[in-house]
Amino acid sequence: MAKPVRASLGEMWITCQVCKSDLFRERGVKLNSTGGELFNLAWADETATGLICWRCGYVHLFVNREIQLHRAPKS
Known part of the structure; x- marks a missing residue:
């Protein structure tokens, strides 16, 4: 299972x-x-960073390359 991140x-x-x-x-x-x-050129299409909310599952999409992901502290 993926680990939670902050962004x-x-x-x-x-x-x-x-x-x-x-x-x-x-x-x-x-x-x-x-x-x-x-x-058949789908491989060349743009990609985005998807952030899926850990609590409710809502999907946020970002094409901004400046987004930074940070390891969430262990709870």
Whole structure:
């Protein structure tokens, strides 16, 4: 099972839009386009960082490369 992480953009810490938790599970997400799928070029489509809320499961997507992930302290 994935370990929880915290995330930030510069000085701003990210919290869940739904439940306000600050713990997430990180996953890469492919942003497929219609053209890429049509011509078998989906491998070239852009990727995003997916942060899945540890508490409620809401998925947040970030294409900003400045996002930083931080190991969450053990509880």
